[in-house]
Amino acid sequence: xxxxxxxxxxxxxxxxxxxxxxxxxxxxxxxxxxxxxxxxxxxxxxxxxxxxxxxxxxxxxxxxxxxxxxxxxxxxxxxxxxxxxxxxxxxxxxxxxxxxxxxxxxxxxxxxxxxxxxxxxxxxxxxxxxxxxxxxxxxxxxxxxxxxxxxxxxxxxxxxxxxxxxxxxxxxxxxxxxxxxxxxxxxxxxxxxxxxxxxxxxxxxxxxxxxxxxxxxxxxxxxxxxxxxxxxxxxxxxxxxxxxxxxxxxxxxxxxxxxxxxxxxxxxxxxxxxxxxxxxxxxxx
Amino acid sequence: xxxxxxxxxxxxxxxxxxxxxxxxxxxxxxxxxxxxxxxxxxxxxxxxxxxxxxxxxxxxxxxxxxxxxxxxxxxxxxxxxxxxxxxxxxxxxxxxxxxxxxxxxxxxxxxxxxxxxxxxxxxxxxxxxxxxxxxxxxxxxxxxxxxxxxxxxxxxxxxxxxxxxxxxxxxxxxxxxxxxxxxxxxxxxxxxxxxxxxxxxxxxxxxxxxxxxxxxxxxxxxxxxxxxxxxxxxxxxxxxxxxxxxxxxxxxxxxxxxxxxxxxxxxxxxxxxxxxxxxxxxxxxxxxxxxxxxxxxxxxxxxxxxxxxxxxxxxxxxxxxxxxxxxxxxxxxxxxxxxxxxxxxxxxxxxxxxxxxxxxxxxxxxxxxxxxxxxxxxxxxxxxxxxxxxxxxxxxxxxxxxxxxxxxxxxxxxxxxxxxxxxxxxxxxxxxxxxxxxxxxxxxxxxxxxxxxxxxxxxxxxxxxxxxxxxxxxxxxxxxxxxx
Numbered sequence: 001x002x003x004x005x006x007x008x009x010x011x012x013x014x015x016x017x018x019x020x021x022x023x024x025x026x027x028x029x030x031x032x033x034x035x036x037x038x039x040x041x042x043x044x045x046x047x048x049x050x051x052x053x054x055x056x057x058x059x060x061x062x063x064x065x066x067x068x069x070x071x072x073x074x075x076x077x078x079x080x081x082x083x084x085x086x087x088x089x090x091x092x093x094x095x096x097x098x099x100x101x102x103x104x105x106x107x108x109x110x111x112x113x114x115x116x117x118x119x120x121x122x123x124x125x126x127x128x129x130x131x132x133x134x135x136x137x138x139x140x141x142x143x144x145x146x147x148x149x150x151x152x153x154x155x156x157x158x159x160x161x162x163x164x165x166x167x168x169x170x171x172x173x174x175x176x177x178x179x180x181x182x183x184x185x186x187x188x189x190x191x192x193x194x195x196x197x198x199x200x201x202x203x204x205x206x207x208x209x210x211x212x213x214x215x216x217x218x219x220x221x222x223x224x225x226x227x228x229x230x231x232x233x234x235x236x237x238x239x240x241x242x243x244x245x246x247x248x249x250x251x252x253x254x255x256x257x258x259x260x261x262x263x264x265x266x267x268x269x270x271x272x273x274x275x276x277x278x279x280x281x282x283x284x285x
Numbered sequence: 286x287x288x289x290x291x292x293x294x295x296x297x298x299x300x301x302x303x304x305x306x307x308x309x310x311x312x313x314x315x316x317x318x319x320x321x322x323x324x325x326x327x328x329x330x331x332x333x334x335x336x337x338x339x340x341x342x343x344x345x346x347x348x349x350x351x352x353x354x355x356x357x358x359x360x361x362x363x364x365x366x367x368x369x370x371x372x373x374x375x376x377x378x379x380x381x382x383x384x385x386x387x388x389x390x391x392x393x394x395x396x397x398x399x400x401x402x403x404x405x406x407x408x409x410x411x412x413x414x415x416x417x418x419x420x421x422x423x424x425x426x427x428x429x430x431x432x433x434x435x436x437x438x439x440x441x442x443x444x445x446x447x448x449x450x451x452x453x454x455x456x457x458x459x460x461x462x463x464x465x466x467x468x469x470x471x472x473x474x475x476x477x478x479x480x481x482x483x484x485x486x487x488x489x490x491x492x493x494x495x496x497x498x499x500x501x502x503x504x505x506x507x508x509x510x511x512x513x514x515x516x517x518x519x520x521x522x523x524x525x526x527x528x529x530x531x532x533x534x535x536x537x538x539x540x541x542x543x544x545x546x547x548x549x550x551x552x553x554x555x556x557x558x559x560x561x562x563x564x565x566x567x568x569x570x571x572x573x574x575x576x577x578x579x580x581x582x583x584x585x586x587x588x589x590x591x592x593x594x595x596x597x598x599x600x601x602x603x604x605x606x607x608x609x610x611x612x613x614x615x616x617x618x619x620x621x622x623x624x625x626x627x628x629x630x631x632x633x634x635x636x637x638x639x640x641x642x643x644x645x646x647x648x649x650x651x652x653x654x655x656x657x658x659x660x661x662x663x664x665x666x667x668x669x670x671x672x673x674x675x676x677x678x679x680x681x682x683x684x685x686x687x688x689x690x691x692x693x694x695x696x697x698x699x700x701x702x703x704x705x706x707x708x709x710x711x712x713x714x715x716x717x718x719x720x721x722x723x724x725x726x727x728x729x730x731x732x733x734x735x736x737x738x739x740x741x742x743x744x745x746x747x748x749x750x751x752x753x754x755x756x757x758x759x760x761x762x763x764x765x766x767x768x769x
Contacts, residue, residue: 002594003532013539028549055465076468077559138421139428141450144765145475145556151425155538169423186449187428190420216468217452237475239555
């Protein structure tokens with residue numbers, strides 16, 4: 001009885017995301033992006049210092065411009081401290097992508113047509129899952145922090161069950177495999193067996209930089225070299241909101257932002273939060 | 286009484302190591318573990334860690350180059366496990382990783398290099414079967430293998446396999462710069478990033494004879510205690526989930542998320558990463574710290590009111606009482622550490638015994654203990670520690686607000702080796718750091734998770750399959766930290 005009263009007294013704590021933007025996040029580091037209006041040419045700087053400073057080689061210079069690969073970035077902030085003129089932290093949590101190379105901020109102009117094809121193919125595959133997604137989590141060699149953020153999705157604050165998203169005990173009941181960790185040797189067989197046990201159509205999600213690229217731990221690469229990944233979620237570890245964003249774009253509940261929208265350099269924080277609800281194409285039910 | 290923080294390295298012949306360690310353990314020193322450095326041109330080394338009030342003794346056995354390249358090299362050392370059973374996993378690991386065969390080891394089979402399929406069967410008899418559980422198992426858990434041998438209900442034998450998620454992080458440290466070393470240390474056990482960064486940085490600071498400003502020391506305590514709170518709440522979530530106590534489970538989930546957000550508010554990272562660096566801290570709490578204190582106090586009030594309610598829920602408490610008992614004698618004999626040891630009546634806590642950061646300045650601290658040694662005792666110890674951690678965090682936050690001055694001092698990197706320690710959320714962390722030519726030569730972390738996970742199979746005495754979830758949750762260990 002005491003517990004029931006405690007529960008009731010708390011009131012509703014659940015976020016309204018994705019139906020409405022969530023205020024949480026402005027204070028913290030979700031990703032690194034390029035500074036708005038950064039010099040288009042980095043000729044005046046010392047590119048080697050910018051690149052070499054990064055512990056995971058997430059920074060590259062393409063056509064004279066500094067690019068950040070969020071799939072490699074572990075958010076240590078060294079580049080932001082050293083070159084605040086070029087890099088800054090971005091609190092936006094919507095950083096998941098359907099294509100690995102779209103995690104690179106400031107790379108070559110993106111081929112939106114290609115993204116549309118990938119996106120619509122995935123949408124076709126996942127059409128039947130949209131209102132009920134069952135997730136099987138697999139740890140393929142994480143540092144343990146990713147599991148905390150995945151597990152947080154079921155707490156009352158995120159409560160993904162309200163969106164028809166559930167965690168399942170068996171891969172045989174799963175629609176989406178959420179994989180954390182770098183795909184270390186000891187997990188390869190278990191990973192392969194889990195995928196084999198998961199019925200089609202299925203979606204495979206790489207969650208966290210360790211899974212996306214190997215991060216600090218496995219420079220030879222993440223799980224992409226072992227299996228076909230559909231959704232990439234950067235972050236070290238990714239926050240629960242970023243994971244949720246990844247799940248929602250994976251099953252087509254949220255549409256993917258196009259290249260111009262996705263480049264943090266081109267939109268301010270204010271515009272981003274204003275646009276929040278309108279991006280929700282199929283969310284209200 | 287605080288222990289001495291003297292560290293003494295002494296060289297022993299490889300063949301004498303086991304005897305030297307056993308003698309010291311007989312004389313009352315605690316066996317802290319064995320770690321070994323990777324094969325290097327000049328050869329490798331096995332380090333035995335021994336602790337008592339007079340400090341930390343490190344016995345170093347030099348292994349000549351070329352003698353340890355494969356498991357078949359024929360290089361063997363007398364096994365320590367027969368006289369010091371806590372060495373069992375350490376020797377299996379060293380055998381896997383470095384090829385030194387511990388001569389006379391009672392249970393020598395792969396720990397790191399192969400899965401539990403290679404494990405021997407310990408029990409035979411009619412109707413006995415083995416349940417392989419993991420590495421992919423129900424719920425969101427880290428990958429680990431359990432092999433339960435059972436006639437159907439009781440668990441006469443349990444074996445734990447940490448092979449699946451071995452990442453080889455120790456070898457990633459070799460040759461790293463000191464700043465990269467901090468980033469790696471934060472990933473030894475992702476949920477104990479602050480404690481590991483602290484142990485690493487304190488070793489570096491000891492080598493470089495660097496001074497850490499008081500303000501930085503307070504901020505380290507603040508972040509470390511918030512980390513402990515988050516971890517202990519995670520255990521509270523696990524136990525209430527195992528018991529099907531849904532409202533408690535939901536409420537502890539809310540509290541943990543709020544603690545994570547509070548941590549992010551302080552430093553921009555939900556896991557306190559990037560805060561502790563050699564010479565001090567980054568992301569100091571700004572002068573508006575006074576606004577943070579009420580938030581912290583509100584959190585403390587909510588958490589403690591719920592732990593009290595949990596202890597007043599008979600159906601929950603009865604489920605934990607007498608489950609997974611680790612008696613004081615066994616706990617001592619196996620050198621168990623952290624909340625698990627304290628729940629078995631061992632009053633050891635690094636924050637009290639070898640105070641670091643500003644724990645001494647923040648006032649007297651007593652280890653929380655219980656004598657029951659069961660899952661309930663382990664939960665009660667953590668509940669007590671939640672209270673203490675909130676008080677310490679609030680005190681540290683208050684002190685910081687009143688301090689001007691620097692939070693970071695320049696550190697000149699010197700070569701040398703030393704040990705850093707911290708009371709992580711899972712227990713004592715000892716990190717052996719060796720710096721050569723300004724870079725990391727080796728970092729060998731001895732995590733509490735590794736040591737205590739090797740003890741887990743020993744507490745199943747008459748416990749049955751349905752107790753498993755409670756015992757595992759009450760241990761509350763990090764698999765990443767155990768398999769490294």
